[in-house]
Amino acid sequence: MSTDVHADPExxxxxxxxxxRYANYSKYLREVRTLEGEGGPGTCYALTFAWWKITYTAHSRVTGVEPPERIDWEITKDIDAGGCWRVTPAESEGASDPAASDSNDANDANDTDDDLTDRPCKVALEVEFDPGSASSDALDLPMLVSLDWVVKKAIPLIRGEAERVIERAVRDxxxxxxxxxxxxYVDSARI
Incomplete structure (x- = not known):
């Protein structure tokens, strides 16, 4: 998913x-604890989610960073999943028009930080996972509740939660x- 954010890319x-900080934005993410590291590659986190009668702690690791444009991560427990955050700075006005670049050179020197945030940067979250790698053994499900039932109920919540999280983060x-x-964009028949 992606959106425009009117803020400095850094x-x-x-x-x-x-x-x-992510726990401040999600209804279902209760806590994020740093297990090791200081935010860069190799930093590990425990993300505790709670919904209905289910609580689950995912473990993730930052696998790479390219400041200020990319943060790669992976889930390290129970499911084969990973992804990245991408921050694409706004192009300066006229950047795609070579004829306009000469006239913009003088204007570029006059741009202020406020002018740059008027042109939004693009922020994208990309997630890839193998649904076949999920197992009911990873969750302590109530008696007579199947993983398929949980997935069927949880999937409709995913998009609404994603939108809520993004709106709150953009507001801040x-x-x-x-x-x-x-x-x-979803490349799955289930979501």
Missing amino acids: DVYAFLLDFP LEGSNRDVDLDV
Whole structure:
């Protein structure tokens, strides 16, 4: 999924690298504990989710960073999953028009930081996972509750939760509320 954020790309990157902050935005993410590291590659986290009668702690690790444009991560327990955050700085006006570049050179020197945040950066979350790697053994399910039933109930919540998390994060990054246009691409028949 992706959206535009009217904020400095370095600020957005620092915000996204602060994994423990994520619990402030999600209804179902109760806590993020740092197990080791200081945010860079090799940093490990325990993310505790709770929904209905189920509590689950996922373990993740930051696998790579390219400040201020990319944070790669993977889940290290119970499921084959990983992904990345991408922050793409806004192109300066006229960047795609070579004829306009000469006239913009003088204007570029006059750009202020406020002008740059008027042009949004693109923020994207990419997640890949192997649904076949999930097992009911990873969850302490109530008696007579199947993993298939849990998945069937949880999947509709995923998009709504993603939208809520992004709206709250954008509000804090930009300092005001607004409707957030969220582009979601799903390569799965289940979600």
